[in-house]
Amino acid sequence: MIRIRGITFEIPNGYGKYLYEILSDLELNGFNWRIGGGESYKKENNTLGVPLFPSLCTVNGxxxxxxxxxxxYYLIFVDLKAFENKLDVKEIATYQEFVDSECQFILLVVDSSYVTIYSKNQNIIQQLFSKGVIAGYKNIEYITDENDRNTTLIAF
Structure with missing residues (x-):
């Protein structure tokens, strides 16, 4: 049986609220979110402004x-990892570390457009896949044991 690890898709390369659109149906408040190294900026006067996220920290949902x-905002690199317990928050660099950890959900954005999501909850993966199709995201596909090309789960 093929196990689904997550999904991957492309979002438009431009200003928007793409993280909110992707995550809005999930219960964010139940998690502590590790914000890894990345590069994203708030839109100010139609140009890049201050950083969207504080660097390398943990915030509640x-x-x-x-x-x-x-x-x-404008996303370049994003590294978000969700943990149920703040005491378990740590860097996750590989899929096996993800499986062995208390991390429940990973969202990575690379080069402004390429989104990769891993989740231990299969219902969330299915929900996000359907939402991505409806939103018209490009090249949406499931990540499985067979096709997972990621060697690291760090965006930047």
Whole structure:
């Protein structure tokens, strides 16, 4: 039986609230989110402004939701990892580390457009796949044991 690990797809390369659109149906508040190294900026006067995220920190779901829902931003590299318990928050660099950890969900954005999501919850993967199809994201596909090409689960 083929196991589904996650999904991958492309979002438009431009300003928007793509993280909010992707994550809005998930229960963000139940998690502590590790914000890894990355590069994303708030839109200010139609150009890149201040960084969207504080660097290398952990925020609760309410704070993450507030950050990604308020105003438009430009994503270059994003590394978000969700943990149920703040004490378990740590860097996850490989799929096996993800499996062996308390991390429940990973969202990576690379080169402004390429989104990769891993989740231990198969219902979330199915929900996000359907949502991506409806939203018209390009090249959406499941990540399985057979086709997973990622050697690292760090965006930047």
């Amino acid at each position: 309410e704070t993450l939701s507030e950050i990604i829902s308020k105003e438009e």
